[in-house]
Amino acid sequence: MRTLLLIAAIVLAFLIVRTLLIRARPRKPSPRPTQRIQSGDVVRCDHCGLHVPESESVRNGDRHYCCEDHRRRALDD
Ligand SMILES: [Zn+2]
Incomplete structure (x- = not known):
C-alpha cells in the first residue's frame, strides 16, 4: 500500500511540474520551417554551400x- 501511495505521489508531482512548465513557457507561434522558404527564393552560401x-x-x-562570418571569410580567401 505504501508503494502505491508513493507512485501516486510521484505521478501527481510529475503532473504538477509539467503543468507549471507548460504555463511558464512563453507562447510562441508554432514553428513552420517551410513558411520561411515560401517567402522568397533560396540561395546558396558562396562559402559553405548552405542553402x-x-x-x-x-x-x-x-x-x-x-551569415556575416562567411561573407568575411570568403573575402579573406
Ligand atoms: Zn555559409
Missing part, C-alpha cells in the same frame, strides 16, 4: 552568404 532563404542571406554584390 538559405534570400531574405536571411548576407549579400555581397551578386554573391550570397548564410
Whole structure:
C-alpha cells in the first residue's frame, strides 16, 4: 500500500511540474520551417554551400552568404 501511495505521489508531482512548465513557457507561434522558404527564393552560401532563404542571406554584390562570418571569410580567401 505504501508503494502505491508513493507512485501516486510521484505521478501527481510529475503532473504538477509539467503543468507549471507548460504555463511558464512563453507562447510562441508554432514553428513552420517551410513558411520561411515560401517567402522568397533560396540561395546558396558562396562559402559553405548552405542553402538559405534570400531574405536571411548576407549579400555581397551578386554573391550570397548564410551569415556575416562567411561573407568575411570568403573575402579573406
Ligand atoms: Zn555559409
